[in-house]
Ligand SMILES: Nc1ncnc2c1ncn2[C@@H]1O[C@H](COP(=O)(O)OP(=O)(O)OP(=O)(O)O)[C@@H](O)[C@H]1O
């Protein structure tokens with residue numbers, strides 16, 4: 001039998017290949033691509049249609065200028081948090097993670113490929129959202145604050161990727177995972193002013209909003225696209241808070257991660273679109 | 281050094297003792313079959329050796345590694361065919377073999393493997409469109425993709441049609457000829473008999489018999505069975521030697537020396553001028569031994 005090559009593949013090449021083929025799997029799962037890329041764009045169209053694109057009273061910026069960065073954050077969080085959690089839990093149910101553990105790829109290299117793919121898709125979703133805002137709704141991009149926007153984004157998506165892996169780690173199976181991600185992300189998105197700014201929210205709502213990392217992410221990112229503000233707009237407290245959440249979530253994910261399906265899991269060979277549709 | 285050396289292997293799941301003091305030695309280049317009924321502990325044993333599960337006790341050496349700490353270097357030298365394996369359903373057969381092959385320093389060419397397991401027509405088909413048997417064939421190809429020195433196969437041909445099974449046997453025989461070591465589990469007597477150099481029968485987490493296909497369970501020195509239909513008008517007591525009845529008119533004689541017993545029987549029959557219908561002489565089959573040892577009458 002013919003054998004190719006005799007060199008152990010480098011870890012970076014293994015991560016790179018995993019990255020490439022996780023992307024491939026993503027684009028071949030239409031339901032995931034729809035909810036990550038298309039759905040947030042639909043929200044932008046919807047919001048500007050409902051609220052108009054005039055200046056928001058008291059904020060001095062247009063509706064689109066306010067919503068676009070927030071929805072970009074929402075799309076990025078779908079790409080990392082939701083996708084990683086669901087994709088990884090289903091891969092475990094199907095025995096794919098177990099197979100991976102039987103091969104020579106270092107486990108963390110496999111996880112790195114998965115995470116890198118979700119972060120890349122988050123960038124893509126964010127870039128598409130911002131481009132749509134600029135082209136169709138006159139959203140302004142400010143060169144002076146771009147470094148702050150990028151840093152906030154990198155820290156933010158890393159934080160939510162870690163949270164996604166944490167949900168994957170503790171979720172009982174692939175069927176329960178979409179329910180967990182939706183039941184956590186959607187309410188938090190509301191109290192984090194992603195969908196619309198809530199005027200005079202009750203105190204508890206404000207406290208809850210401040211506690212979860214999404215609001216810090218959205219505020220810091222949004223302010224980097226606010227033409228009424230001056231200065232470089234690095235929101236260090238928010239960036240630090242996101243990093244803290246990310247590190248804690250990452251450590252917990254490592255602690256609780258499982259490669260084998262939980263025994264008695266009935267969802268073997270389930271398709272992702274089936275299980276995601278049921279709970280959306 | 282033996283490829284696999286296991287002594288006193290134990291594993292429990294809560295109250296269930298799955299593996300209860302198993303000893304296995306498999307020499308390099310040997311094909312070893314673990315044969316046993318459902319729940320016997322085959323998968324548990326094999327998955328401990330693969331490094332998928334941890335043992336509760338016993339000493340384990342595989343290719344000189346402890347599977348639980350062998351890591352990358354160990355996994356580069358083994359191939360695994362899981363009882364319930366799956367791959368990303370969205371990939372094609374060729375893509376899957378190329379991505380998994382890319383993890384090994386030594387790898388077999390994807391197209392060559394695809395031909396080998398008979399998936400040529402499905403090379404570019406998405407895995408989700410494959411039939412159950414075709415997915416098992418892909419599973420076999422994935423076990424081989426890293427050109428392993430030692431191959432673990434957990435029920436490799438369950439779900440194969442008869443010709444696919446023959447084909448898989450051919451592949452495994454080829455690998456054995458190349459000097460690969462193979463540990464396989466199976467429910468099929470004929471599979472173990474056909475492929476294995478040595479067979480161990482496992483039941484209730486214990487090895488109950490071990491040997492070559494010819495000698496297992498004392499088959500080589502065991503008694504022969506002579507069977508025939510009780511001739512009409514002859515009663516059971518008239519027979520010249522001790523016999524027992526098996527369903528209806530069939531009579532069975534268990535003999536140390538088949539030649540002697542046959543001579544006695546046929547002489548008697550000719551004297552009496554009766555015919556011994558359906559006369560047959562058989563050595564206990566592997567199946568007989570298996571059923572007796574695992575109490576599955
Ligand atoms: N993950 C697990 N959790 C609890 N019990 C288990 C687990 N895996 C196996 N068992 C139990 O251990 C025993 C041995 O199971 P194992 O899967 O090793 O048998 P097997 O010989 O491979 O059977 P089969 O021929 O059905 O594949 C069974 O009683 C089974 O119920």
Ligand SMILES: [Mg+2]
Pocket residue numbers: 322323324363434
């Ligand atoms: Mg089994």
